[in-house]
Amino acid sequence: MLHWIYPGLCELCHEPCEQELCEDCIAKLPALPLPICLYCGSPVAGDQHDPTHCAQCAAAPRYYDFARSAYLTNEATRHLVHAIKYHHANYLAGVMGELLNRLWEDTPQLMQPGRYCLVPVPCTQAHLFARGYNQAGEIARALARLRGLPVCHALKRIPTEADSQTRLSAGERRRNAMRAYTARPSYASGRRKLPGEDVVLVDDVYTTGSTAHACARQLRKLPGVRRVGMLTLLRAAHGQRDIV
Numbered sequence: 001m002l003h004w005i006y007p008g009l010c011e012l013c014h015e016p017c018e019q020e021l022c023e024d025c026i027a028k029l030p031a032l033p034l035p036i037c038l039y040c041g042s043p044v045a046g047d048q049h050d051p052t053h054c055a056q057c058a059a060a061p062r063y064y065d066f067a068r069s070a071y072l073t074n075e076a077t078r079h080l081v082h083a084i085k086y087h088h089a090n091y092l093a094g095v096m097g098e099l100l101n102r103l104w105e106d107t108p109q110l111m112q113p114g115r116y117c118l119v120p121v122p123c124t125q126a127h128l129f130a131r132g133y134n135q136a137g138e139i140a141r142a143l144a145r146l147r148g149l150p151v152c153h154a155l156k157r158i159p160t161e162a163d164s165q166t167r168l169s170a171g172e173r174r175r176n177a178m179r180a181y182t183a184r185p186s187y188a189s190g191r192r193k194l195p196g197e198d199v200v201l202v203d204d205v206y207t208t209g210s211t212a213h214a215c216a217r218q219l220r221k222l223p224g225v226r227r228v229g230m231l232t233l234l235r236a237a238h239g240q241r242d243i244v
């Protein structure tokens, strides 16, 4: 009722609309160009030797089964992620969950029957303290509501010395990520169990895939895990690092 009297404004065009983003602005968000690598979900050149496997996945297998992102980064999508990440705009989590729900329905691996559960990529305690929430957790919660799935905070983010450096090479990022994520002790010890064997990691941005790789490695150690996938709102284009 209140919403009807005082409709919200679209975060991007500032026109009145029923959710945080209007459908016109959603339609203008930059979709990923096809084809994409079947594993990491990055756009690949259609004429390359193996169009189902990008060069990085062919060179180094990933711990996750697949990763998919809804959009590329541009000014609009960067604005959205900056807003939820740095400007306390956690009201955007609802529409972000809705966008991930659309991505879910476009992802054949997720349309297979299974017992799914969502695991948000964790942030450090310092980030949690500074922002008051973990944006990945908020987005996962919104997606979980739409799909009727459980959210499980099974992972923990350990601060590392590299956290203070914003510019890391892909190799440094990978090594740092491997040290930065672990299963929470209650899950690692088997005291608590994941409520599903098909685990979907949720995050805001997929940059080099190091986070997905490191988190999936930890999840695979837990009993009963069959598949690990990842959904993110954004995908940084190749070579774009630290842009959000």
Ligand SMILES: [Zn+2]
Pocket: 010, 011, 012, 013, 014, 015, 021, 022, 023, 024, 025, 026
């Ligand atoms: Zn709009």
Ligand SMILES: [Zn+2]
Pocket: 037, 038, 039, 040, 041, 042, 053, 054, 055, 056, 057, 058
């Ligand atoms: Zn790939």
